[in-house]
Amino acid sequence: MANERDSVLHSWCMQSTWQAPTVVGGSGAYLELEDGRRILDMSSLAECSNLGHQHPAVVEAIRRQAQQLCFVTSAWGAQPRAELAETLLEKAGFDGGRVFFTLAGADANENAVKFARQASGKPRGHIVTRDRSYHGASYACMALSGDARTRSQVDPEPFGVLHVPPPDTYRCPFGSEDAQACGEHAVAAVAETIDQHGAATIAAVLMEPNAGTNGIVAPDNYWPGLREATRARDVYLIADEVMSGFGRCGEWFAWQRHGAAGKPDLMTLAKGLTGAHLPLGAVVMSAQIAARLQHQMLYTGLTYCGHPLSCAAGLAALRAYQDEGLIARSRILGGWMRAELHSLQSRHAVIGDVRGGHGLFAVVELVADRVTREPLAPWPRTPPALNALVDAAMAEGVSFACRGNLLLLAPPLVIESHALADALTLLDRLLARFFPAVA
Secondary structure, three states: OOHHHHOOOOOOHHHEEEOOOOOEEEOOOEEOOOOOEEEEEHHHHHHOOOOOOOOHHHHHHHHHHHHHHHHHHOOOOOHHHHHHHHHHHHHHHHOOOOEEEEHHHHHHHHHHHHHHHHHHHHOOOEEEEEEEEOOOOOHHHHHHOOOOOOHHHHHOOOOOOOEOOOOOOOOOOOOOOHHHHHHHHHHHHHHHHHHHOOHHHHEEEEEEOOOOOOOOOOOOOOHHHHHHHHHHOOOOOEOOOOOOOOOOOOOOOOHHHHHHHHHHEEEEOOHHHHHOOOOEEEEEEHHHHHHHOOOOOOOOOOOOOOOHHHHHHHHHHHHHHOOHHHHHHHHHHHHHHHHHHHHHHHHHOEEEEEEOOOOOOOEEEEEEEOOOEOOOOOOOOOOOHHHHHHHHHHOEEEEOOOOOEEEEEEOOOOOOOOHHHHHHHHHHHHHHHHHOOOO
């Protein structure tokens, strides 16, 4: 641990405080540490490991592909790349569309913006995104994101980004106490922004359909309303499914819960695409956009886009989701988890809100006062007592993730029901221990 602490620059932390244990293996929903401990992973390692750790079918697919062909650029064909693209288009119902492979979620979002601008004939068209969103940490993606942590590092204006208020039903920026009304106001804000600037100047709207580390889960009417508003104005809609895809929200892709009424023009993928066994991202586009790009030069590329090893892992991951019934399992187990979290809310006044629950993803927001909804700490600072709770859980063999006043629960889709129940029982006990005075 000392060597890594002294030699590696770790992301999203202050280097002087980094002191994480070393992971040497994993199985299912558990991580195995260098010191011999076995840790239940309740965040899927940043909402990535949807299939758990070291899924045998994915590991075997990587081994087989490595023996056959490790690498070829996208100037040449590769069988796993073609098969994965066809499978993604089939799962998304994007008949006649195309897939552009990237390395991760950030470059998927950047390239989706490129494609939207090129296909729309608006090479410098604005992109509408929202506050309290996260699309990556490159400069362009920081501009696209509405993230308080990186706001001082980049000016969205040179990147052509316009931000709108989020559909935050717990603290509605439009002053509404009704979730559906808040969703309507949030959609109207997008429509008004497009109308004010003129649809001819807007290339696309880029939004997260459901899960995100920002902790906001939109009401049911938001995404279909957004789709209707953008379609009426001939503006592309990009769904950032980097975190919400592959069963995390109870469907292959979160927008599918709304059927055809929620179908975007493009969507971006990563994380669960390979179950995080290898790096891979993707932009999936509709037949209409594919047709518009068909006879245009594509001035973009990545040396490793569509890497055969990663695509073989992705293909095996998609088969595992399907063969093991994990999409439906996420829906069922996620509904149970949400009910249990509401039960915790009835016993602990520190829990102000529970949201999510369409799959194995839920957000628990902690407050100093449930009546006034006063936060424990100003966003996005994490209150010391919550950090202490997470540390105490780790000492008892469970890894929880937090951000600001939020606990983000996103266990692997393969987690055993008794392990999930044990983790929530531990959370119950630790909430009573660390937040006894919140009444």
